[in-house]
Amino acid sequence: MLTQSLATLDYLDHIAPDPALLPEDPALRAKVRAAAQVIALDIYPLNNFKGVSRLKSEYGLTANQGIEWMRH
Known part of the structure; x- marks a missing residue:
């Protein structure tokens, strides 16, 4: 069981990559994860x-x- 939203997002993006939840571009992906971490943390x-x-x-x-x- 995953209890953290960012871990769940990463898991779902790996097991069901289409449609992607996170951008493919590394810089955009980092920005999305940073924004999610601001909210979560x-x-x-x-x-x-x-x-x-x-x-x-x-x-x-x-x-x-x-x-x-x-x-x-």
């Missing part, structure tokens, strides 16, 4: 308020401490 964790709220309520962390904890 940089934006989503900061907007995961449920996780931050739980850290605040169960462990007494401030919102900033919760966000910092999620970054690591």
Whole structure:
């Protein structure tokens, strides 16, 4: 079972290459993967308020401490 969206994207692109999910051009492919990683690794964790709220309520962390904890 794959649980990470970028791993799933890579897997699907290899087992079912037509139509391709990622561009063939290496530079464009890298840009698409970089954009996906920004969403998966940089934006989503900061907007995961449920996780931050739980850290605040169960462990007494401030919102900033919760966000910092999620970054690591």
